[in-house]
Amino acid sequence: MKRKKRILTIRPHHGLCMQFFAGKGYSDDFVLNMKTTIDYLNAHPEEPLILSSTTDIICGSCPHIDNQQCQTQEKVTRYDQRCLDICNLKNNVQTTWKAYVSAIKTNIIRKQRLSDVCWDCEWHSQCTSHSNNQSSKEE
């Protein structure tokens, strides 16, 4: 019997982080996993994808996970919820990578609203400068 393929789950704010990934991260494993996941998603933009505020494939290689939970749980769930709210989406919604990237670009990056999501992230200044570059190139 053919096994049904599991639908990939992504934390909503990780979709945003992936727009600014520049090969840096919390560990070599984390960076490799992030790159592999981005490459996979970009090669399969129409595959079903579930946006869920829970540990996902990116968290799987993060050194800051304890007992399946992020060490900064309050922050990451807040970032997830802000991404969903700004993009007019609900937690656990099924979408595609293509549709979610489009929602992120339209509602967050082009409107320069990164600070409304994750102003207190340690990577914020780097992502903001990438974000400003992206939106000015599109003007």
Ligand code: SF4
């Ligand atoms: S500032 Fe942090 S949470 Fe926000 S997109 Fe960058 S890495 Fe992700």
